Amino acid sequence: MATFIVLLGPPGVGKGTQAKILANAKKLAHISSGDLFREHIKNQTELGKHAKLFIDRGELVPDDVTIGMIRERLSYADCKPGAILDGFPRTPIQAVALEKMLAEFDGQVNIVPYITAPESVVVGRISGRWTCRLNGHVYHQMFNPPKQVGVCDIDSSELYQRDDDKVETVTIRIRVYLEQTIPLVEYYRKSGKLVELNGAQAVEQVSKDLCQVVKN
Ligand code: AP5
Numbered sequence: 247m248a249t250f251i252v253l254l255g256p257p258g259v260g261k262g263t264q265a266k267i268l269a270n271a272k273k274l275a276h277i278s279s280g281d282l283f284r285e286h287i288k289n290q291t292e293l294g295k296h297a298k299l300f301i302d303r304g305e306l307v308p309d310d311v312t313i314g315m316i317r318e319r320l321s322y323a324d325c326k327p328g329a330i331l332d333g334f335p336r337t338p339i340q341a342v343a344l345e346k347m348l349a350e351f352d353g354q355v356n357i358v359p360y361i362t363a364p365e366s367v368v369v370g371r372i373s374g375r376w377t378c379r380l381n382g383h384v385y386h387q388m389f390n391p392p393k394q395v396g397v398c399d400i401d402s403s404e405l406y407q408r409d410d411d412k413v414e415t416v417t418i419r420i421r422v423y424l425e426q427t428i429p430l431v432e433y434y435r436k437s438g439k440l441v442e443l444n445g446a447q448a449v450e451q452v453s454k455d456l457c458q459v460v461k462n
Pocket residue numbers: 255256257258259260261262263264279280281283300301302304305306307308312332333334335336337340371372374375376384385386387389390410419445446447448449450452
């Protein structure tokens with residue numbers, strides 16, 4: 247049976263960073279809703295143009311659009327063994343839709359690692375983040391700097407700061423997270439699948455803790 251892991255946590259806590267490491271270790275697909283939206287925006291698709299209106303304001307993209315995009319991604323062959331879901335679901339409606347979709351793929355959410363850190367930590371991580379233009383590789387000016395300023399180590403493309411990483415937008419993203427995504431913490435806690443992790447530690451320590459809870 248396929249394995250599906252949902253990473254929950256505030257903006258900038260390190261979901262993407264940990265999802266990449268875990269997906270490699272477990273040979274599972276990595277599905278990041280934010281990365282999928284940014285890919286659509288880069289390719290100027292209709293979905294991307296629509297999503298950009300919400301993302302630039304720090305708001306959530308409407309559920310129907312988001313669910314449709316994830317449904318399509320889950321149908322790709324690399325999701326057969328399962329996937330790490332990073333940034334989806336983010337609302338109770340999305341969580342219920344995910345259960346239905348996974349049932350169609352003969353799967354279910356197995357575990358929900360909930361990565362937490364104080365607001366000051368996540369704000370510091372977001373403000374120092376640099377993202378690669380070509381493939382979305384992520385750096386941090388202090389915690390994970392590229393070898394050459396402004397250049398991706400892996401594909402030499404330009405590093406940029408995400409438009410929604412502006413201080414004003416980050417404040418809105420955190421508020422939206424508290425209002426719309428925190429209810430999922432209770433939802434998954436009740437189902438017995440939630441495991442809390444201290445995301446304020448170094449990347450390697452969070453990875454170790456995450457691998458441990460997934461193994462158990
Ligand atoms: P999305 O891209 O998902 O943004 P987010 O949830 O705000 O999270 P981030 O990607 O900003 O942070 P992260 O937790 O992945 O941290 P990262 O690993 O990069 O969504 C963007 C927008 O798209 C949303 O606002 C919304 O509009 C829309 N959207 C997406 N999904 C949606 C959905 N399901 N429904 C509706 N709308 C949706 O790390 C951050 C930085 O910290 C990096 O620089 C990294 O190098 C560094 N770092 C990571 N871990 C550590 C550590 N342990 N120690 C030190 N530095 C660290």
